[in-house]
Amino acid sequence: MVENAIDASATRIEIEIKNGGRQLIRVTDDGSGMEREDAVLAIERHTTSKISSAEDLRRVNTLGFRGEALATIAAVSHFELITKTKERDLGALVEVKGGLIQKVKDVGAPDGTTVKVQELFYNTPARLKYLKTIPTETTYIGEIVSRLALGYPGISFRLQHQEYELLFTPGKGDLYETIVAVFGAAVAKEMIPLSYQENDFKISGFIGKPSIAKNNRNNEIFFVNHRYFHSRTLSVAVEKAFHTLLPIARYPFVLLFLEINPETVDINVHPTKMEVRFSNDSELFKAFYHSIRKTLVDNSLISEWIAPEEDLLALKYQTPVVKSEKVQTAENLAINYRELQAGPEEVLAVGEGSLPDAEYQTAATVAPLPNETAILQDFYVFPKAVDNTYLIVQDKKGLLFVDQHAAHERILFERYMNRTKEFLGAQALLIPETVNLNYAQFKVVADRLPLFVELGFEIETFGGQTIIIRTVPLSLLNLNYQQIIVDLVDQFLEFETFKNPAEIKEAFITTMACRTAIKAGDNLNHLEMEALIKDLFKCENPYTCPHGRPTIFRISKEEMAKKFQRR
Ligand code: ADP
Numbered sequence: 001m002v003e004n005a006i007d008a009s010a011t012r013i014e015i016e017i018k019n020g021g022r023q024l025i026r027v028t029d030d031g032s033g034m035e036r037e038d039a040v041l042a043i044e045r046h047t048t049s050k051i052s053s054a055e056d057l058r059r060v061n062t063l064g065f066r067g068e069a070l071a072t073i074a075a076v077s078h079f080e081l082i083t084k085t086k087e088r089d090l091g092a093l094v095e096v097k098g099g100l101i102q103k104v105k106d107v108g109a110p111d112g113t114t115v116k117v118q119e120l121f122y123n124t125p126a127r128l129k130y131l132k133t134i135p136t137e138t139t140y141i142g143e144i145v146s147r148l149a150l151g152y153p154g155i156s157f158r159l160q161h162q163e164y165e166l167l168f169t170p171g172k173g174d175l176y177e178t179i180v181a182v183f184g185a186a187v188a189k190e191m192i193p194l195s196y197q198e199n200d201f202k203i204s205g206f207i208g209k210p211s212i213a214k215n216n217r218n219n220e221i222f223f224v225n226h227r228y229f230h231s232r233t234l235s236v237a238v239e240k241a242f243h244t245l246l247p248i249a250r251y252p253f254v255l256l257f258l259e260i261n262p263e264t265v266d267i268n269v270h271p272t273k274m275e276v277r278f279s280n281d282s283e284l285f286k287a288f289y290h291s292i293r294k295t296l297v298d299n300s301l302i303s304e305w306i307a308p309e310e311d312l313l314a315l316k317y318q319t320p321v322v323k324s325e326k327v328q329t330a331e332n333l334a335i336n337y338r339e340l341q342a343g344p345e346e347v348l349a350v351g352e353g354s355l356p357d358a359e360y361q362t363a364a365t366v367a368p369l370p371n372e373t374a375i376l377q378d379f380y381v382f383p384k385a386v387d388n389t390y391l392i393v394q395d396k397k398g399l400l401f402v403d404q405h406a407a408h409e410r411i412l413f414e415r416y417m418n419r420t421k422e423f424l425g426a427q428a429l430l431i432p433e434t435v436n437l438n439y440a441q442f443k444v445v446a447d448r449l450p451l452f453v454e455l456g457f458e459i460e461t462f463g464g465q466t467i468i469i470r471t472v473p474l475s476l477l478n479l480n481y482q483q484i485i486v487d488l489v490d491q492f493l494e495f496e497t498f499k500n501p502a503e504i505k506e507a508f509i510t511t512m513a514c515r516t517a518i519k520a521g522d523n524l525n526h527l528e529m530e531a532l533i534k535d536l537f538k539c540e541n542p543y544t545c546p547h548g549r550p551t552i553f554r555i556s557k558e559e560m561a562k563k564f565q566r567r
């Protein structure tokens with residue numbers, strides 16, 4: 001019904017629901033309206049005014065085109081349509097019950113259309129039974145209206161449930177304002193604008209800093225020619241662009257609009273029109289991947305803390321913020337990889353999508369992220385860390401908080417990745433070390449000796465599932481490297497599905513960085529703290545540890561002033 005209002009060129013759409021829509025759904029628009037005869041016709045099956053030739057089917061640019069909605073709704077409810085065109089003085093009222101017209105008459109009405117649906121599914125008890133609870137149905141409606149509102153920032157939407165206004169968008173054509181209205185200011189503040197143009201298409205919208213990533217894909221939001229849709233290809237492109245910025249099983253928050261010639265899009269592949277097919281899939285994949293990567297590179301990604309605000313819609317419609325974040329340790333990293341592999345539809349396997357293998361490289365080698373030293377100047381590190389864990393730094397914009405373990409992990413990770421020789425250079429052991437493994441572990445090592453050499457381990461196999469370690473990487477010399485090898489091998493058993501050697505190496509290096517980094521609770525002196533901060537700011541991606549947890553966030557001076565009610 002709301003899509004119909006959009007197709008009728010409405011500038012204002014009001015949706016009122018009662019009891020989650022069971023009792024009432026009323027959609028009022030100020031669009032074109034219908035003539036009396038058309039209003040009667042509109043509720044017939046397969047009647048649409050939106051297709052007049054076979055040609056039209058190839059370049060659909062309305063949301064509806066099948067002529068099914070009104071007929072279907074009117075068949076299972078008490079249905080009322082009031083509509084008036086500008087040209088007429090009087091409007092028409094059509095009343096339908098269970099698909100049978102009860103009344104048609106002239107009425108006084110404003111320009112536009114009001115569709116009122118009451119007692120939904122009153123004559124189909126089986127369907128009625130499948131309706132969810134009132135809050136759940138309200139949430140579904142809220143999500144749909146929110147997506148439509150985001151897709152059409154030029155239209156003002158109002159959603160009312162009983163006496164509560166759940167959503168209001170100003171409809172002035174400003175996407176950012178619409179994002180504020182839908183998701184709240186705290187989320188909007190973490191969004192970075194993106195725009196990208198090619199001959200055949202245009203991408204625009206916003207991408208979220210890692211700080212607002214979600215534990216599901218609900219906020220990978222795509223529109224093609226204003227139409228909301230799902231795309232595995234584009235999801236993979238987005239997730240690859242955020243590679244190393246987010247932990248495993250966290251998903252970017254993006255809101256991206258694709259404008260493209262409708263003839264290259266097939267929106268008729270799926271009954272709910274949620275999936276679309278493009279004729280130039282791989283081009284789009286690359287364009288999304290590179291434009292997002294570039295936007296991430298060109299912007300500071302430090303998360304800005306702002307005081308949470310009471311935001312009814314954010315409270316009602318957003319996936320609740322997960323309170324007890326699973327900490328990404330090497331242990332549960334493996335488990336998360338398994339989860340990532342598991343789910344059939346919900347979860348995409350990394351490595352899918354159409355980016356050619358040759359083009360996939362690890363983040364460190366693709367487009368380096370910005371160097372924060374250029375952005376952050378004149379900083380002062382406070383000599384005392386909170387809980388021997390969180391360093392406090394002042395910069396021009398406010399106070400920065402840095403997790404010393406996550407930060408050091410990031411620093412080591414980049415060093416190991418970029419300057420492999422110096423840090424992973426093999427160091428001969430005076431007395432070679434033997435380690436006994438189980439069969440699976442032994443097999444992994446025996447089959448991949450060159451990979452271990454690359455990581456600084458020269459290993460020989462010996463009978464009876466025993467390996468002899470002859471060299472270890474420089475940086476592990478004083479650590480329990482036998483254990484680290486076993487960890488790496490166990491991880492490999494988990495990661496085996498990841499065929500890409502670059503990804504395997506990266507996973508290994510992540511583990512090594514984690515094991516060799518200073519820990520939370522380690523007491524650092526002031527010089528060490530300063531060195532850590534300087535090294536962090538020199539990183540290509542200082543914002544997250546290699547597992548994707550944040551290393552840093554800022555509370556700006558403005559936020560502090562607000563907290564103290566100075567403004
Ligand atoms: P479709 O949208 O696929 O054409 P619907 O069953 O949703 O099919 O609507 C049937 C027809 O009724 C539309 O093609 C349109 O002409 C008319 N119509 C429905 N809702 C409105 C509205 N809000 N304003 C103007 N015309 C409408």
Ligand code: MG
Nearest residue numbers: 003004064069
């Ligand atoms: Mg329709």
